[in-house]
Structures are given as structure tokens and as C-alpha cells.
């Protein structure tokens with residue numbers, strides 16, 4: 001039987017209008033959706049990225065417009081491996097307001113078994129920039145965000161590279177976690193866990209969104 005792909009859940013967050021749904025459709029269909037209002041109800045998709053010869057499956061969730069009420073449910077974050085904190089490079093307020101989203105992620109994921117990977121994504125790189133990389137990097141340092149990326153959902157610029165970097169980081173973290181568990185956790189019989197056994201456990205728990 002073919003080996004299952006490592007699977008990770010990513011959720012999109014950020015102010016209304018920064019381009020989350022456009023990014024979602026760019027990742028889902030590889031195209032720019034001119035009218036994102038038609039997206040209501042479509043909130044989850046998957047894409048497969050090749051990293052170091054291994055196929056990684058990313059399940060990506062969009063807010064489906066709920067963020068305007070600031071009432072993201074706990075379920076939205078459940079089993080999330082990474083959060084894409086999106087702002088618009090053409091709108092400095094959207095970067096400033098990302099701090100409250102970063103805090104919300106910390107509050108909502110405080111009980112997660114492993115820390116969620118926080119990634120700052122500057123969208124609309126095709127427009128004139130009204131934010132600086134320095135400000136984004138400062139925010140990243142303050143809130144423990146490990147990556148700062150720039151993309152355009154409209155032109156597709158930076159998208160493939162962003163997916164590869166994110167998938168690579170998630171894969172490396174999951175391997176690292178598995179290694180450290182192997183070092184520390186014996187199984188119920190007192191034997192050290194083998195990689196295969198741990199692997200199967202993680203695969204059973206892998207989120208399925210689509």
C-alpha cells in the first residue's frame with residue numbers, strides 16, 4: 001500500500017479585505033477569483049507540495065467571512081499546525097491590526113499539544129507597498145512568528161515558494177518532535193517507540209478537511 005502523505009492543517013487569519021479568500025482560491029485553484037463574495041460557504045481545501053522529494057498535504061481553511069465579527073470559534077483552530085497571519089502590503093493598518101490576531105492565536109492555542117507555527121504573510125505585493133518589511137519583522141519577533149513572506153494572490157507571485165517554505169518548516173518540526181518523543185517516551189510495554197509505530201499514530205490523527 002502506498003505510504004500516506006504527512007498532512008498539516010493551516011488556517012488563514014487577518015482583517016477583512018487583506019485577501020485571505022483570494023489567497024485561499026489561489027492555493028485551491030491556482031487562479032485569481034475576481035469576485036470573492038461568491039466564496040461564502042467554501043472554507044476548506046487541500047494542496048500537495050513536494051518538499052525534499054516528499055509529498056506534503058496541506059489542508060487550508062478560510063474564515064469564510066466570520067472574522068468580521070471577531071468570533072472565530074475554537075474549532076477553527078483545532079488541530080491547526082500553522083496559522084497564516086495575513087495583512088495587505090498596501091494597507092499599513094492591516095499590519096498594525098495583525099497584533100490582535102497574533103494575540104488571539106496565542107490565547108486560542110495555549111492548550112495545543114504542540115505550538116502552532118505562526119507565519120506572517122504580506123499579500124498584494126503587486127500593489128504599491130505602504131508597509132515596511134522592518135515593521136513586519138518586528139511584529140514577527142514580538143509574537144514568535146517564524147516566517148515572514150510576501151505574495152500576491154492576484155499575480156501568483158511568491159505563492160509556490162511560500163507553500164514550499166511553509167511545508168518544509170512544518171515537516172522539519174514534525175520530524176523533530178517525533179525524534180524527541182522517541183528519545184523520551186517508552187511505549188506501554190516499556191520499549192522505546194519505533195518510528196513506524198509513531199508514524200502510524202500521527203497518520204490516524206491527521207486532519208481531513210476535504
Ligand SMILES: Nc1nc2c(ncn2[C@@H]2O[C@H](COP(=O)(O)OP(=O)(O)O)[C@@H](O)[C@H]2O)c(=O)[nH]1
Pocket residue numbers: 014015016017018019020021022023033034036037123124125126127151152153154155
Ligand atoms: N491587487 C490585488 N488585489 C487583491 C489581492 N488579493 C486580494 N485582492 C483584492 O482585495 C479584495 C479583498 O479580497 P478578499 O480575498 O475578499 O479578502 P478577505 O476579506 O481577506 O477574504 C478583493 O477586491 C480582491 O480582489 C492581490 O494579491 N492583489
Ligand SMILES: [Mg+2]
Pocket residue numbers: 020021022036064065
Ligand atoms: Mg474572505
